[in-house]
Amino acid sequence: MGEIAERYRRRAEAFERKVAAVRPEQWDNQSPCEKWTAKDVVDHIVMMHGFMLMPVARKLEPANDPLTAFQEARAAVEDVLDDPVLALTETDTPSGRLTTEQHIDQVVSDDLVLHGWDLARATGQDETMDPVDLEALWASTTAIPADVMEKFRTPGAFGEGVEVFGAEVKVPPDAPLQDRLLGLIGRQP
Template sequence: MTDIADRYRRHADDFESKVAAVRPEQWDNPSPCARWSARDVVGHIVVMHGVMLRPLGRRPSRAPSVEKDPLAAFRAARADVEAVLDDPGLAAAPCETPSGPLTAEQHIDRVVSDDLVLHGWDLARATGQDETMPADDVERMWRGTSAIPAEVMEKFRTPGAFGPGVEVFGAEVPVPEDAPLQDRLLGLIGRDPR
């Protein structure tokens, strides 16, 4: 198993535990993502797992909808991505992405694996769970995100730049330079950590 597969499984475990902890009456709670409820956060994660399959000519497995059973929907999406990561040929397959050519496992790592951490924070904030992200993930994502060139970051902040309704990052939220790194990362991607 690769470091990428290990990291994905760790992130998926953490996100799944957050989904499982949501109480039925919390699914409509607003999240830090504008116009998204807690259920919408999980829906986004499930949809993005499907997006990771497209360059490989694969489709998501049949599963309950996020509306009906968010936990089962996530588990099915997770299984689809893990099947790619567990197959060396699929994991190494070349994919054309908005960030340029990547292997399938690199694409998964840079998109849905990191999304599980960031949107895990959104889900935790929406439902009153522990919002602490793993420090090593925060440091790794900070290094990568803060190094994105300004012109690329501008595209990431432009709604619809990667397709209808797609917004990668929101407008940067000012955070003090001496704030914890998690808060600075959240501010950089458009979340208000306060």
């Protein structure tokens, strides 16, 4: 198993545990994403998994509940990551030409950590991000050029209704790294 596949599996397992821990009455809880409930967070993650599968002619079937939907999306992505031909298929993305596994790594794998925090916050679960993931996400997010970051903060820049990051929330420079990352992507730590 390659590094990208291993990282995805570890992050997907953590996200799945959070989804499984949501009580039925919590699905309508407001998430830190202004327009989303807890269920919307999971729906977004599943939808993004579906987008990652499109370049390799795979698609997800609708599921009846958030946990099953995520488990099926996760299994489909893991199948792609386990297939060297599919994993290394190149496609044009908003970030340039990438292999399917690189695109999965940069989009849904990172989203599992960030939206895992959103889901945890919405449902009263442990919000602590894995320190390894936190360091990696801080490094990659702070390396985004200012013009690209501005595009990420512009609603609709990647399609109608798509918002990557919100407006930066100022946090003290000596705040914990997780708080600084959350503020940078537009979350109120």
